[in-house]
Amino acid sequence: MKWRRMTAPKVAAEPLDQARIAWLMAVAACALVPHGSHLPGWLIAVAALLFTWRLAQWKLGWPGASGLVKLLVVVACCAGVSLTFGRLFGREPGVALLTLMLVLKLHELRSTRDGHTVVLLGYFMLLTAFLYSQTPAMAAALGVSMTVITAALIALTGPPAAPRALLRHAAWMMAQALPFMLVLFVLFPRVPGPLWGLPLDAWSGTSGLSDSMAPGSISQLSLSGAIAFRARFEGDAPPARDLYWRGPVLSAFDGRTWRQGSSAQRIGDGLPHPVPGRALGYEVTLEPHNRNWLFALETVATLPADVRVSDDWQLLGRDGVRTRRRDRFESVLGARPGIEEWSGHLDAARQLPRDGNPRARQLAQTLRAASPADTVAAGLRLFRREAFVYTLTPPLLGEDGIDAFLFDTRRGFCEHYAGAFVFLMRAAGLPARVVTGYQGGERNEVDDYVVVRQSDAHAWAEVWLEGEGWRRVDPTAAILPSRIERGLADLPAGEPVPFVARVDLGWLRSLRHQWEAANNAWNQWVLSYDQQKQRELLSRLGMTQPDWRLMTIWLASLCALFALALTMWAMRRSVSADALARAWTAVDRALRPAGLGREAWEGPLDYAARVGRLRPDLAPTLAQACRLYADARYGAAPPAAAARELKACARALRRQRIPPRR
Amino acid sequence: MSDPRAVVDAASTLILGKRSRLELALTCLIAGGHLLIEDVPGTGKTTLAHVMARLLGLDFRRVQFTSDLLPADILGVSVFERETGAFRFHPGPVFTQVLLADEVNRATPRTQSALLEAMEEHQVSVEGETRPLPQPFFVIATQNPASQIGTYPLPESQLDRFMMRITMGYPDPAAERLLLTGRDRRSLLADLAPVADAATLSAWRTQAEGIHVSDALIDYVQALIAYTRTGGAYRLGLSPRAGLALLAAARARALLDGRSHVLPEDVQAVVPAVALHRLPMLEQPPSQDDAARHLLQAVALPV
Numbered sequence: 001m002k003w004r005r006m007t008a009p010k011v012a013a014e015p016l017d018q019a020r021i022a023w024l025m026a027v028a029a030c031a032l033v034p035h036g037s038h039l040p041g042w043l044i045a046v047a048a049l050l051f052t053w054r055l056a057q058w059k060l061g062w063p064g065a066s067g068l069v070k071l072l073v074v075v076a077c078c079a080g081v082s083l084t085f086g087r088l089f090g091r092e093p094g095v096a097l098l099t100l101m102l103v104l105k106l107h108e109l110r111s112t113r114d115g116h117t118v119v120l121l122g123y124f125m126l127l128t129a130f131l132y133s134q135t136p137a138m139a140a141a142l143g144v145s146m147t148v149i150t151a152a153l154i155a156l157t158g159p160p161a162a163p164r165a166l167l168r169h170a171a172w173m174m175a176q177a178l179p180f181m182l183v184l185f186v187l188f189p190r191v192p193g194p195l196w197g198l199p200l201d202a203w204s205g206t207s208g209l210s211d212s213m214a215p216g217s218i219s220q221l222s223l224s225g226a227i228a229f230r231a232r233f234e235g236d237a238p239p240a241r242d243l244y245w246r247g248p249v250l251s252a253f254d255g256r257t258w259r260q261g262s263s264a265q266r267i268g269d270g271l272p273h274p275v276p277g278r279a280l281g282y283e284v285t286l287e288p289h290n291r292n293w294l295f296a297l298e299t300v301a302t303l304p305a306d307v308r309v310s311d312d313w314q315l316l317g318r319d320g321v322r323t324r325r326r327d328r329f330e331s332v333l334g335a336r337p338g339i340e341e342w343s344g345h346l347d348a349a350r351q352l353p354r355d356g357n358p359r360a361r362q363l364a365q366t367l368r369a370a371s372p373a374d375t376v377a378a379g380l381r382l383f384r385r386e387a388f389v390y391t392l393t394p395p396l397l398g399e400d401g402i403d404a405f406l407f408d409t410r411r412g413f414c415e416h417y418a419g420a421f422v423f424l425m426r427a428a429g430l431p432a433r434v435v436t437g438y439q440g441g442e443r444n445e446v447d448d449y450v451v452v453r454q455s456d457a458h459a460w461a462e463v464w465l466e467g468e469g470w471r472r473v474d475p476t477a478a479i480l481p482s483r484i485e486r487g488l489a490d491l492p493a494g495e496p497v498p499f500v501a502r503v504d505l506g507w508l509r510s511l512r513h514q515w516e517a518a519n520n521a522w523n524q525w526v527l528s529y530d531q532q533k534q535r536e537l538l539s540r541l542g543m544t545q546p547d548w549r550l551m552t553i554w555l556a557s558l559c560a561l562f563a564l565a566l567t568m569w570a571m572r573r574s575v576s577a578d579a580l581a582r583a584w585t586a587v588d589r590a591l592r593p594a595g596l597g598r599e600a601w602e603g604p605l606d607y608a609a610r611v612g613r614l615r616p617d618l619a620p621t622l623a624q625a626c627r628l629y630a631d632a633r634y635g636a637a638p639p640a641a642a643a644r645e646l647k648a649c650a651r652a653l654r655r656q657r658i659p660p661r662r
Numbered sequence: 663m664s665d666p667r668a669v670v671d672a673a674s675t676l677i678l679g680k681r682s683r684l685e686l687a688l689t690c691l692i693a694g695g696h697l698l699i700e701d702v703p704g705t706g707k708t709t710l711a712h713v714m715a716r717l718l719g720l721d722f723r724r725v726q727f728t729s730d731l732l733p734a735d736i737l738g739v740s741v742f743e744r745e746t747g748a749f750r751f752h753p754g755p756v757f758t759q760v761l762l763a764d765e766v767n768r769a770t771p772r773t774q775s776a777l778l779e780a781m782e783e784h785q786v787s788v789e790g791e792t793r794p795l796p797q798p799f800f801v802i803a804t805q806n807p808a809s810q811i812g813t814y815p816l817p818e819s820q821l822d823r824f825m826m827r828i829t830m831g832y833p834d835p836a837a838e839r840l841l842l843t844g845r846d847r848r849s850l851l852a853d854l855a856p857v858a859d860a861a862t863l864s865a866w867r868t869q870a871e872g873i874h875v876s877d878a879l880i881d882y883v884q885a886l887i888a889y890t891r892t893g894g895a896y897r898l899g900l901s902p903r904a905g906l907a908l909l910a911a912a913r914a915r916a917l918l919d920g921r922s923h924v925l926p927e928d929v930q931a932v933v934p935a936v937a938l939h940r941l942p943m944l945e946q947p948p949s950q951d952d953a954a955r956h957l958l959q960a961v962a963l964p965v
Contacts, residue, residue, distance in 0.1 A: 009821040304946060560679070600963065602963070606927050630925055631923075634874075634876045634878060634879050635874060636874055
């Protein structure tokens with residue numbers, strides 16, 4: 001029939017009703033809340049004000065904002081943004097302006113077209129939230145926001161419906177998109193490096209370490225429980241006391257502050273000396289900290305590509321670590337590299353200021369023994385014998401800090417001990433230097449990663465011995481062995497230890513382990529899913545040579561498969577699915593193969609009458625079935641009982657549908 | 663209380679082979695709606711109106727609409743009486759229970775709207791005074807679609823006031839033979855005894871209003887209405903009044919069928935009569951049957 005042509009209804013210019021406007025306000029709220037933590041305060045206030053005004057207009061019938069007011073707000077806020085950030089482009093000002101525009105758009109909702117603008121802007125705002133935070137919690141929050149925005153989109157285009165129904169519909173659509181998302185995530189060819197550059201101001205992480213150390217000037221060491229990096233060992237993890245993660249090496253001393261010396265400036269692409277011995281392989285996932293320092297166990301035996309090393313064995317990346325990075329290292333624990341050290345470096349490791357700390361120099365002379373190894377042992381004995389106290393809140397030290405520490409206060413943390421020990425060794429004529437880095441780490445039983453926190457930051461000493469090389473000496477271990485064995489948790493009560501390092505709350509600890517394992521899995525498999533990880537995963541799935549052509553074929557066929565499965569599922573399953581509806585569908589399905597299916601528009605009694613005329617043998621059963629359904633669906637008969645009887649009818653009809661032979 | 667089906671049975675003895683039309687007409691009257699009968703002359707439109715009024719025991723007046731008919735000719739007029747020295751209102755033919763408005767499209771829009779206002783309000787305002795019409799009050803209007811010269815077809819807004827529009831159609835050969843060989847219809851009409859009265863009719867109406875309508879049925883009615891509004895086939899969708907009329911007619915039809923709840927079949931049975939005259943299509947269908955089929959088959963029953 002030619003006149004049956006359908007035309008699409010014109011909706012773009014339709015005015016918006018109150019319910020849809022409410023949805024659009026919900027969109028703005030959902031899109032802006034994730035940005036609450038980083039937008040400037042005044043902008044949040046302006047946005048909240050504009051939003052409340054719009055809410056009052058909707059709820060209480062207040063007058064709307066006039067064009068002049070909106071213009072003034074735009075001009076004032078643009079000026080404010082440019083004053084706050086110093087520019088109008090870039091991540092921060094861009095997001096600030098988007099926020100403003102989204103809230104202002106709520107004040108000019110005239111037609112469905114404006115509604116679509118708000119919805120698209122809302123989606124985009126969600127995307128920008130990922131420029132700030134990529135944690136699983138943020139992803140979950142954005143998932144919720146996205147459901148609300150999708151519900152608003154449905155409300156905008158579809159017939160009016162209850163909010164619950166719309167949200168359910170949106171959640172269902174998102175669930176249907178999930179398999180496609182997973183397939184695209186896993187199989188879409190990865191580009192090495194980030195797909196687009198994030199603006200430079202996106203990183204502001206800092207390390208617990210620095211490139212200088214002045215123990216006397218710190219009266220309270222504040223430690224953070226933030227994670228510095230995670231390591232996964234191939235095989236069993238060594239005990240925590242053997243885990244010395246090497247960082248910046250400080251060999252220059254001016255009487256007060258330790259700094260990196262000349263050996264740190266000489267950076268090569270290969271190891272300074274070969275490291276023999278059985279190597280231990282492990283992978284380190286480093287959190288961004290904005291410096292180019294990488295951390296590996298002492299002493300690293302092979303150098304991955306893209307990693308360089310200084311002459312004092314500090315590992316360096318090419319650029320500052322601004323995204324989480326993963327490297328595989330191999331180390332020989334307990335190696336003593338550098339038997340044949342360049343004399344320039346040894347001279348630098350003997351350097352002391354001309355004067356200062358006379359008492360310490362004098363003490364050093366008494367430590368001098370027959371062999372250098374005995375000198376070292378004598379130095380350690382000194383720390384063990386005298387009443388030194390390990391504390392995170394040491395007294396301040398003035399001039400001649402080493403003297404004051406060794407003879408007067410005798411209270412300090414690792415930096416004090418390492419610094420004083422190196423000073424003594426140098427004064428006794430041995431090349432020595434301070435090494436900073438992290439010590440230990442906590443094994444997470446859930447995913448078997450060793451977690452190293454900023455609170456595990458440590459400083460120790462290294463002494464060069466003739467014929468042996470650089471030997472690690474940790475004076476802190478001599479004072480307080482448990483600091484090395486068990487971490488900070490064993491410090492005397494009253495010490496400001498980060499909450500996460502206290503081990504006595506067992507259930508809390510296991511909860512933390514679970515949470516951190518989840519976070520780590522997210523980092524490992526979602527955020528740092530790169531070309532290499534993809535290759536690794538695909539080869540585990542049996543694709544040995546995954547090139548982009550094969551991946552595209554897989555991608556297309558899996559997506560098509562999902563689409564097909566969803567379509568078939570939707571076709572088989574009608575929209576409503578209560579027991580009565582299922583039983584009624586079963587009746588239809590029983591007769592459909594015999595060409596006796598119910599037309600979609602056909603009422604139950606009409607259906608019974610039509611089929612009864614075609615197949616008188618089926619008429620009694622079908623008439624009963626149709627009457628049951630009609631009475632329960634349209635009358636007052638209880639549906640549960642009717643559904644049971646209807647199912648029996650469906651079974652009977654399935655048996656009867658093959659016509660009896662005559 | 664007598665069964666409404668008795669009315670249909672009795673009417674079928676006189677109007678032959680038109681049982682479905684008679685049922686629709688009675689459904690419309692039970693639901694309290696006005697009826698528009700559209701067909702060529704001589705198909706029994708007037709007889710149908712006559713028979714219905716008679717069987718239901720209602721007063722019956724007939725007005726032949728012409729182009730010079732004035733509103734006062736229908737509503738009535740106040741006349742100055744010399745004896746009393748005052749104006750006295752002479753009620754027009756509208757003051758009856760069943761008014762047959764024959765060839766309603768021959769009158770001018772002014773006269774038509776006077777009638778339509780009375781239909782909607784169930785009262786008449788003449789010279790500043792409002793007078794209620796008798797209860798019940800039905801208008802059965804007829805329209806001849808064939809000769810359009812010199813007529814004023816009812817606009818859509820006016821058509822909406824009629825709950826149903828039905829056509830008569832020619833009788834089938836067997837019925838026609840009976841008609842040709844049987845007694846004169848007019849004399850039969852004179853012999854016809856009423857089977858109900860105004861009170862019975864009102865009781866039926868109350869009964870119909872109490873008939874159960876399930877959520878599933880409301881879903882179906884809403885789906886039908888939504889299709890007429892957004893399906894793209896109609897220039898104008900069904901109005902809320904049309905939706906109410908559809909449901910009221912479906913209830914009356916369920917009562918006529920002796921059921922205590924409304925089925926989709928009831929809705930489908932009344933849709934052609936209740937909905938089609940309010941639905942101007944973008945492309946004219948070849949016949950009313952096609953239009954009805956298009957609408958009903960486009961909307962699936964909620965399971």
